[in-house]
Amino acid sequence: MPSEAEVIDVDGVAVRFTNRDKPYFPALGAKGTKGALFDYYLAVADRMVELLRDRPVHLQRFPDGIEGEEIYQKRVPQKHPDYLQTCTVTFPSGRTADALKITHPAAIAWAAQMGSVTLHPWQVRCPDTEHPDELRIDLDPQPGTGFVQAREVAVEVLKPLLDELGLVGYPKTSGGRGVHVFLRIATDWDFIAVRRAGIALAREVERRAPQAVTTSWWKEERGQRLFIDYNQNARDRTFASAYSARKTPIATVSTPLTWEELRDADPDDYTIATVPEFIAGRPDPWAGIDDDSQSIELLLDMVKADEERGLGDLPYPPSYPKMPGEPPRVQPSKKVAENWDAEGNRIAD
Structure with missing residues (x-):
């Protein structure tokens, strides 16, 4: 049976928390539940906010624990608590997203409630992304x-x-x-x-x-x-x-x-x-x-x-567009010299 929902006061913000007893790190038993992870994040939230303040953050979520499905979430859901703030970021493709912006310990607590094991911040601060x-x-x-x-x-x-x-x-x-x-x-x-x-x-x-x-x-x-x-x-x-x-x-x-x-x-x-x-x-x-x-x-x-x-x-990662001055994005063992010009562009067949 899922444990009852709680409302946790996080520095003056009410954060809803559910499923405290759900196993997240099964090898740890009672010390590896969703509740243990949530309590950990509450304990370090102040230090995290100081380092992450105004940064856009992606969430590495495991709603059913680390042995379950992994969700790498870059966008904040359209329906989200009013206390959350977002920040628009632009991806290499040119597409944009409203990412979670860390401004308050409640944002850390919300991420934990959403099953986030790891927070992944950008190396920028909003609004200058x-x-x-x-x-x-x-x-x-x-x-x-x-x-x-x-x-x-x-x-x-x-x-x-x-x-x-x-x-x-x-x-x-x-x-x-x-x-x-x-x-x-x-x-x-x-x-x-x-x-x-x-x-x-x-x-x-x-x-x-x-x-x-x-x-x-x-x-x-x-x-x-x-x-x-x-x-x-x-x-x-x-x-x-x-x-x-x-x-x-x-x-x-x-x-x-x-x-x-x-x-x-x-x-x-x-x-x-x-x-x-x-x-x-x-x-x-x-x-x-x-x-x-x-x-x-x-x-x-x-x-x-x-x-x-x-x-x-x-080389850039494969998901990126070809960048100016970038060398050929091909494994050395698969590169045939006569198929490439001096600037690193593939010669058409």
Whole structure:
């Protein structure tokens, strides 16, 4: 029998909540119910709102728990509570949508009520959805690598590089096997420029650790190396937010850490059961992130230097339109040289 509906006061807003006892993370038993997830999000909602305020957010929903159907929701339903706000975003196709805009803890609670396990924010703030205020670095382990390699590259290679460039990065666990690092930047550049800056940064990490890191978009070329997913800085590519739960059996959480904490971190230590107490017992390592509005001019200078070396743009995801200066979007093993011109355009048969 479904549990009775509740009305929860969330900072002065009444949020309707249902099915508290529904299993969401079955391996956790009573500690893995929808109610446990909802209570977790209430516990971290204030910190999440500070980081997500005015950001458009997509929802990764599992209405019947993580073993049920997954819904990746980009649009807020037409019928929604009056306390929610929305923000219009434009996708690579040119189509638009009214996405959830985070303005109040009630929005986090509503997302949990809707079965959202993970919140995926854009790297922009409304109403200016054309100019990112974050550059995001995704250290994504490939087969044969894992979190240990990701944290080592983050701490031993990426952090010293950021220090040399005078940039401040804020690390967090991905909630899986990877590491995310966010740089808060000034809103002087569009998605194309920020993405190219991210590529330049990734290439420099790759140069410093070529046996451990790759920027190759094609899986057949990556080997047992970390992939820096530079396309996470493209339009409509989103990360799990800080403090978001993830679809894992133990309900891990994407958790902000200090660089020193990251050095010895284990992502399985940060779950919906442990994170509220963990963050209550120490200063917020991301507390100063809103004080940063960093320039990416040095990174754009690195873009120019790469171009002088013959290193131009890299492929976009397959759902994107062909972009100016983009190389051929075809796997290297399937590319026949005589079928392509010097500009990377396919020659008609």
